[in-house]
Amino acid sequence: MSTTTKTASSQPTVELTDLDLQQLAEIKKQLEEELSHLTNSFAQLKQAQNKFQACIVSVDAVKSGNADAEKVIVDVGTGYYVEKSTDDAIKFFTDKVEYVKKNLESLQQTITTKQNNLRATLDVMQMKISLGSAAAGASAPK
Amino acid sequence: MSLETRLETVTQEFQKIQKDLSNAIEARQRLDSQLQENEIVQKEFNLLKDDANIYKLIGPVLVKQEKTEAVSNVAKRLEYIRSEIKRVEAQLQDYTQKSESKKTEVIKIQTEYQTKLQQQKQTVVTPNK
Numbered sequence: 001m002s003t004t005t006k007t008a009s010s011q012p013t014v015e016l017t018d019l020d021l022q023q024l025a026e027i028k029k030q031l032e033e034e035l036s037h038l039t040n041s042f043a044q045l046k047q048a049q050n051k052f053q054a055c056i057v058s059v060d061a062v063k064s065g066n067a068d069a070e071k072v073i074v075d076v077g078t079g080y081y082v083e084k085s086t087d088d089a090i091k092f093f094t095d096k097v098e099y100v101k102k103n104l105e106s107l108q109q110t111i112t113t114k115q116n117n118l119r120a121t122l123d124v125m126q127m128k129i130s131l132g133s134a135a136a137g138a139s140a141p142k
Numbered sequence: 143m144s145l146e147t148r149l150e151t152v153t154q155e156f157q158k159i160q161k162d163l164s165n166a167i168e169a170r171q172r173l174d175s176q177l178q179e180n181e182i183v184q185k186e187f188n189l190l191k192d193d194a195n196i197y198k199l200i201g202p203v204l205v206k207q208e209k210t211e212a213v214s215n216v217a218k219r220l221e222y223i224r225s226e227i228k229r230v231e232a233q234l235q236d237y238t239q240k241s242e243s244k245k246t247e248v249i250k251i252q253t254e255y256q257t258k259l260q261q262q263k264q265t266v267v268t269p270n271k
Contacts, residue, residue, distance in 0.1 A: 056221070073197065076186045077179050078219070080212060081204055084194035092186075 052096040156244040163237040
């Protein structure tokens, strides 16, 4: 296979080709579940990032617009709110965006790895199926 | 008890454990996000000056709170969450173990059952296969 499949080098290595179709199907199912969970989280994080980005825009509007407002109250989470200068608030949200961005990057990496694993699993399954449905039929219990 | 009923009972027991296990996993994940959220708030508090204006949302009202009080409040929450995590971790371990041994039981009875079916098939020789 041309794709560089670095299948989880940290785990005790079991070659995909050593597994039977039923086991491979289980792995496939598990990987698909994990992937859908991870892509969901990714979308949620992306949303959070957009929200923080919008906050920066809002505070910036307050800062450059109405001179009355030098301070804003910022939701810092778990029901707590902190009064900040507009500059501090912008820094706060910029840090948040950065924080989420880092998480998005590492999540993207995890997703890519899982996708590669899934592809490798599918490849092996395909190979096994085409390699001899006769032989597989003999060993498969159901 | 017949093999069929035994298989059914054990399978049900296994499913029950699986459900407990997934509930525990959910609880564990919930606690983890609570832990993270509170840790972030704690970090934020640490960056603030002592005279910073901190408000706590109580119902629809923002109530001003002393920094020391807010800090100790979050510390208390963190302590509670961490002890909960320990408790759920122990639960998880327990359920995982139970699930494994129940699974072995299910497989054992299933094999027995299948062997029995096979034997029945062999004794009753059907003409067309």
